[in-house]
Each structure stands twice: as structure tokens, then as C-alpha cells.
Amino acid sequence: MMLLLNSLFLIFPLAMMVWLQTGSVGNSVTWRAMVTPLASIIGSGFLVIAPVMGLTLGRWALPGIAAIVCFAYLAGSALRYNIVNVEPLINSRAADGWLSRTLFRIDRTANLVLAVAYVIAITFYLELLGAFLLSSFGTRNETYQKVIAMSLMLAIAVFGLARGLKSLEDMETVAVNLLLAIICSFLLGLLYLNFSDLMAGNWSLPRIGSDWNMRTLRELSGIFLIVQGFETSRFMQSEYPAPMRVRTMARAQILSGLIYIVFIALSTIYLDTFEEVSETSILELSARVASLLPLVLILGAVMSQFSSAIADTIGTGGLVEESTGGRVERRWVYAGAMLLAVLLLWSGNIFAVIAYASRAFALYYCLQCVIALLHSVAADGVKGGCRSALFLLLALALLATALFAIPADSTGLD
Numbered sequence: 001m002m003l004l005l006n007s008l009f010l011i012f013p014l015a016m017m018v019w020l021q022t023g024s025v026g027n028s029v030t031w032r033a034m035v036t037p038l039a040s041i042i043g044s045g046f047l048v049i050a051p052v053m054g055l056t057l058g059r060w061a062l063p064g065i066a067a068i069v070c071f072a073y074l075a076g077s078a079l080r081y082n083i084v085n086v087e088p089l090i091n092s093r094a095a096d097g098w099l100s101r102t103l104f105r106i107d108r109t110a111n112l113v114l115a116v117a118y119v120i121a122i123t124f125y126l127e128l129l130g131a132f133l134l135s136s137f138g139t140r141n142e143t144y145q146k147v148i149a150m151s152l153m154l155a156i157a158v159f160g161l162a163r164g165l166k167s168l169e170d171m172e173t174v175a176v177n178l179l180l181a182i183i184c185s186f187l188l189g190l191l192y193l194n195f196s197d198l199m200a201g202n203w204s205l206p207r208i209g210s211d212w213n214m215r216t217l218r219e220l221s222g223i224f225l226i227v228q229g230f231e232t233s234r235f236m237q238s239e240y241p242a243p244m245r246v247r248t249m250a251r252a253q254i255l256s257g258l259i260y261i262v263f264i265a266l267s268t269i270y271l272d273t274f275e276e277v278s279e280t281s282i283l284e285l286s287a288r289v290a291s292l293l294p295l296v297l298i299l300g301a302v303m304s305q306f307s308s309a310i311a312d313t314i315g316t317g318g319l320v321e322e323s324t325g326g327r328v329e330r331r332w333v334y335a336g337a338m339l340l341a342v343l344l345l346w347s348g349n350i351f352a353v354i355a356y357a358s359r360a361f362a363l364y365y366c367l368q369c370v371i372a373l374l375h376s377v378a379a380d381g382v383k384g385g386c387r388s389a390l391f392l393l394l395a396l397a398l399l400a401t402a403l404f405a406i407p408a409d410s411t412g413l414d
Contacts, residue, residue, distance in 0.1 A: 016181035040229025069257035110367035117360035129305035160334030189289030190266035221405035222355035355407035366398035
């Protein structure tokens with residue numbers, strides 16, 4: 001049986017990836033518009049979601065991730081509103097008076113906040129890459145994984161200064177297609193494990209719980225990074241029309257949300273079987289499915305983390321260049337971003353970086369909700385009361401996340 005499972009986990013991901021790369025779905029314009037937000041949402045989150053949710057909520061991980069996914073989808077509604085209603089106003093701000101100028105200034109400020117968030121996310125991506133790369137050699141060492149991440153940061157800085165990074169951006173589609181193929185295989189394997197345990201009478205929820213208090217809520221807020229990334233649709237207006245970006249952002253959020261929920265549902269019963277909880281705990285879980293799956297997962301993780309880091313570095317350069325009116329060249333932004341990432345890398349562990357990034361992204365989304373609120377009130381007045389109230393509540397919730405989110409306690413499960 002194990003030989004059969006190993007064969008399936010080599011053949012199925014390869015076949016699915018070929019289909020995504022060459023089939024009608026993978027070659028469709030809609031899929032290409034979905035890939036960028038989907039890669040950002042699911043690229044790293046899938047690799048750490050189980051241990052982080054286990055640390056924070058224990059057996060209540062499933063309702064917890066469902067709540068986070070729904071919250072993120074509501075936050076995405078503000079960005080989708082802005083794509084349709086605010087983008088045209090900002091682009092023609094000189095002719096449209098105080099509202100467009102005000103929205104433009106807030107949007108510029110939000111973009112600078114997002115650039116900082118991207119730097120923090122890059123630190124997370126590359127340190128996670130280092131951890132998975134070390135795990136392929138059967139070792140785990142926080143110092144070594146930081147050295148690997150720092151080496152990649154310096155290489156990106158040098159390459160970006162010399163040649164720019166656009167030549168590396170095409171990796172994104174290949175990486176996300178590979179990761180999706182591996183994820184589908186992994187979920188099918190977990191479904192088989194759960195069914196086998198159920199038939200054998202061994203299926204039961206783990207004996208780990210969580211004390212619901214204010215600290216739990218703050219830790220839950222610190223996980224927001226895992227479901228962010230949908231904002232990338234906001235910056236693809238030169239490639240895709242607004243209706244397509246709105247539609248594909250929503251679909252990317254729904255698809256990634258379903259993947260997270262199904263994954264947590266299938267992995268919850270195994271949360272108390274980890275020897276320790278770390279950023280590579282998912283490899284222990286994947287080894288239960290098939291002995292070769294951890295190696296396949298490492299390949300997908302390394303590719304997806306590197307492509308995500310490159311995409312966010314390019315995004316940082318574009319945001320700073322645009323926000324400074326072209327006074328700061330992208331190549332110097334790349335170098336500056338990598339220097340800041342190196343400093344951040346050595347300031348804490350990967351769980352702390354997740355919380356830092358969650359706070360930075362939450363502040364960006366908070367400003368986007370403020371933009372949506374101002375436009376909704378100005379455009380609809382009392383008629384748009386329910387929508388304006390939603391944007392106000394989202395802005396307050398995201399502000400609270402930005403102020404109070406903390407990392408999960410990485411010492412282990414209670």
C-alpha cells in the first residue's frame with residue numbers, strides 16, 4: 001500500500017501541474033488573473049497554518065480558521081469596492097476636487113505601509129524557505145535557516161541592483177501550479193487517513209484546547225498574514241480590467257479559503273501527535289500520508305517561497321517608486337528592502353515575524369477600508385448606510401489587529 005501511495009504522490013502532482021500549465025484552465029485569462037492573488041494568499045500560509053492554528057486554538061482550530069477566512073473575505077470586499085469606484089477617481093484626481101485628492105493621499109500612505117508589510121513578508125518567506133531547505137537534509141537549526149535566508153536576501157539585492165528582478169517573476173505561475181498540485185494530493189491523502197482511522201474506530205478530536213481570553217483573540221489576530229495577499233489584484237490595472245480583477249480576487253479568496261478550511265478539518269485530529277510544533281511541522285504530518293510526500297512538499301515550498309519573495313520585492317519597488325513620483329529608482333528600493341529584511345530576520349523567530357507582518361498588512365487594509373468608507377458616504381449618503389457601516393466596522397477591527405496582534409506561543413501545545 002505504501003508503494004502505491006508513494007507512486008500516486010509522484011504521478012498525481014506531476015499530471016495536475018502539466019494540466020494547469022498546458023490545459024484550458026491554466027491558459028485562460030481568468031486563471032492568469034487569479035494566480036497572483038492566489039499565490040500570495042496560499043503560498044506560505046498552507047505551510048504553517050496547521051502548527052500555528054494548533055498552537056493558538058487546539059481542537060478549535062477549524063472554527064478559528066473559518067472565522068479568519070470570512071474576516072479576510074470581508075476585508076477584500078473593501079478593496080473590490082475601491083477597484084471599481086475609487087481607482088477611476090484617484091487616477092483623475094486633478095479634475096475631481098477634494099474627495100479624489102484626499103483619497104489619493106490616503107492611498108499613497110497605504111501603499112507605503114504596504115511596502116513595509118512586503119518587506120516583513122519577504123523575511124518570513126525566505127526564513128521559511130531556509131527551514132524547509134534544511135529539513136530536506138534531515139536537520140533543523142534556526143541560526144542556519146536565518147543564514148540561508150540572509151544569503152538569498154543579499155543575492156536578490158545584488159541581482160536587483162545589477163539587472164532588475166522582472167526576469168525572475170515568471171517563476172510565480174509555475175510555483176503556484178506546482179504547489180496547488182501538491183496540496184490537492186496532500187488533501188486526498190489526509191482524507192484517506194481520516195477515513196481509515198474512522199473505519200478502525202480510532203478517529204477522535206485531539207485533547208488539546210485553548211483558554212478563550214483576550215490573549216487568544218490577540219494571537220488569532222496575529223495569524224492574519226496567512227490569509228492576506230488578495231490586495232495584489234489592486235495593482236494589476238494595466239493588465240486586466242476592473243471587473244475581471246474584482247471577480248478573480250473573490251474567486252482566489254474563496255478557493256484559498258476552502259483549501260485552508262478543508263486542510264484544517266482533515267488535520268485537526270493529528271495536531272497532538274507532533275513531537276514539537278515548528279514551521280516545518282507539516283512535514284511530520286505529510287510523512288503520515290506517504291513517505292515521499294515530505295520531499296515533494298519541500299520542493300513545492302522552496303519554489304513557492306522564493307517566487308513569493310521575488311514578487312513582493314518587485315511589488316515593494318513599484319510601490320515606493322510610484323509613491324515617490326519616480327524619485328527613488330526600483331533597483332535601490334530592492335537593495336534597501338533586502339537590508340531591512342536582514343535586520344528584521346535577526347530580530348525574532350518566525351512566529352514573531354508572522355505577527356509583525358499581520359499587523360502591517362492589517363494597517364494597510366484598515367486604510368483601504370477608510371478609503372472605501374469615505375467614498376461610500378460621499379457617493380451614497382444615507383442610502384449606503386449598511387455598506388458604510390460594514391467598512392467602518394472593518395476599519396476598526398483591522399486597526400485593533402494592527403495595534404494588538406501578538407505571535408502565537410511557539411513553545412508547544414498545552
